[in-house]
Amino acid sequence: MKRQPAEILREYGPFPGVEAVHGVTYDGKSVWFASGEALHALDPATGQTLRTLDVTANAGTAFDGKHLYQIAERQIQKIDPQTGEVLATIPAPGDGNDSGMAWAEGTLWVGQWQARKIHQVDPQTGRVLRTIESNRFVTGVTWVDGELWHGTWESEESELRRVDPASGEVLERLEMPAGVGVSGLESDGADQFFCGGGTSGKLRAVRRPRKG
Numbered sequence: 001m002k003r004q005p006a007e008i009l010r011e012y013g014p015f016p017g018v019e020a021v022h023g024v025t026y027d028g029k030s031v032w033f034a035s036g037e038a039l040h041a042l043d044p045a046t047g048q049t050l051r052t053l054d055v056t057a058n059a060g061t062a063f064d065g066k067h068l069y070q071i072a073e074r075q076i077q078k079i080d081p082q083t084g085e086v087l088a089t090i091p092a093p094g095d096g097n098d099s100g101m102a103w104a105e106g107t108l109w110v111g112q113w114q115a116r117k118i119h120q121v122d123p124q125t126g127r128v129l130r131t132i133e134s135n136r137f138v139t140g141v142t143w144v145d146g147e148l149w150h151g152t153w154e155s156e157e158s159e160l161r162r163v164d165p166a167s168g169e170v171l172e173r174l175e176m177p178a179g180v181g182v183s184g185l186e187s188d189g190a191d192q193f194f195c196g197g198g199t200s201g202k203l204r205a206v207r208r209p210r211k212g
Helices: none
Strands: 002-005 008-012 024-026 031-034 039-042 049-053 061-063 068-072 075-079 086-091 098-104 107-112 117-121 128-133 141-144 147-154 157-163 170-175 185-187 192-196 203-207
Touching (some): 024 192, 031 068, 031 192, 098 147, 107 141, 147 185
Parallel strands (some): 002 170, 024 185
Antiparallel strands (some): 024 031, 031 039, 068 075, 075 086, 107 117, 147 157, 157 170, 192 203
8 A cells, every 4th residue: 555645736715705625626727626615716827716606515525527416414415517506306324414515427436424435326326335434524526547546634644545446455545744634625636636535625736646
């Protein structure tokens, strides 16, 4: 297992009126982050907030290439990113105890924080297709280049972990600095992760390690 300190490339925020950053996703241009009562689109190049959608957004966020998905209490909302309209809802697998969320392989991958699990979920019905067990609290979840990563935040210690999607075995760990936690997590599809900072109200870019 590889283990190294996380390299923070940039910090964004705190943002006016935002008390906490929960879920995080990326649509190829903007980083979307959930603040409880709204979703915000951030330009990662400038750090400016571009748009805000008034929707309940208190846990994970995902993007399927066209729509946003947002955990809202016990449901997952499918949202039109242009209008903020909620187009459909499905039950969240953790029944209100869900954390991060990602889109991959045509399905949603939903973290269940204190249960230390990641569920693969049918986006049409909410049916759990399979479950990966973790040995740490699960916060954000993301896929990049066939790699499954998730955040952990437990006992004042936080990491980004790459795990085997079949077995849940931990393959790589990026250790966040003391006092810095990871809530939401998303990859930019290249060499960065975007990490929500929970009640710090911040968003951070972290370098993704090169393969090999």
